Amino acid sequence: SKSLPVGWCADEDNFPRFMGAQLPGGNRTSASVRHYTHAGYEKCLAGKTVVFIGDSRVRYQYMHLARYLATKHQMRCNDFYQTIENQTSEGDEDCFLINHQLHGKKGASHWNAFYKISTDLLQMGGKQDGLCDCFRSVPFNPAQTYENRFNTQSTQYGNIRLVYLQHFGRIHMNKQYPPLRPFSLPMNDTGRCKPGECDGESRVDAFQGSLKETMWTILPMLNATHAFVNEGWAEMDVPIANLNTHSALSCAITEFQIAHPDIEVNLITHIPSRVYPSQRSGYTSQTNGGSSSFAERMKCPIRILDRFHAAENVPDSWYFDNLHVLSILNEEYNHELIEMICPLDDNLR
Secondary structure (H helix, E strand, C coil), rough: CCCCCCCECCCCCCCCCCCCHHHHCCCCCCCCCCCCCHHHHHHHHHHEEEEEEEEHHHHHHHHHHHHHHCCCCCCCEHHHHHCCCCCCCCCCHHHCCCCCCCCCHHHCCCCCHHHHHHHHEEEEEEEEEEEEEEEEEECHHHEEEEEEEEEEEEEEEEEEEEEEECCCCEEEEECCCCCCCCEEEEEEEECCCCCCCCCCCCCCEEEEEHHHHHCCCHHHCCCCCCEEEECCCCCCCCCHHHHHHHHHHHHHHHHHHHHCCEEEEEECCCCCCCCHHHHHHHHHCCCCCCCCCCCCHCCCCCECCCCCCHHCCCCHHEECCCECHHHHHHHHHHHHHHHHHHHCCCHCC
16 A cells, blocks of 8 residues: 555554554554444444534535444545555445535536435435435525535434534524424425425525524524534635634633533534645644644633644545545544544443
């Protein structure tokens, strides 16, 4: 296989894993790689409602997680085949869920077709039930684009609920979908729009709001136990803007956490853009230098799923465009997410 980036090593399945500061000078060892099994994911998430709020970079991590839970199979996309097997491949069928460049090749000529096909794909095998309050306008208009996903899965350990709320500036909640209506409706209730058909004529928003307003209003209504949130399109590519935007958000999260101690809210950072190499390799220098972590630079202390550092040294082939990553990083991010929810539990490996 090709050599792995600094800070990465291969686990027992020959899949790249990020070791970060545990590998000073780039030395690699697999001895201390944490690896969560599918049963470990189910044990950790059973009885919980985990909500993701953000833009497409958060969506694809959500889709990666939901598909793994449904199939017990970790995606192997082009990034894996190039890195480990030195060959070019579109990867598994699953990769369609986290790479919109594959939509046309899978029969989804438009985003609204993708919403339908992806909702069906997440339910393959009958392991999971899903709803998609989804529609994208043509031409694209963020104010008329909706994607709220609700997935439930029954396991031997209990039920798992995953929710993704799209944040393209404002968050919209359809009155016919959770949390305003039950997940399952009576057979004779046909008022709920289908995936890709939830346009302005087929939907009535019972709520529109900012991230802060959504936290206070919607998270309790969803009975959320954990949330991973960011400010969506509030900033895109500039590291210092990312830091400043989320530093301001940190105090809003802290205030909410005090009022709702039963809902654990975590900031999920953006993934660095490959448009600006300095954002990845020079992240610390562009945020006032030093070796302090993203968390240490927040105005208020909060929990953070930091997706910057794992991507700092990775090759461009681990992205499918300038902003979105493929299977290797999404799998790593979800391992880190599980460890945040259920830390240091050897029974989950």
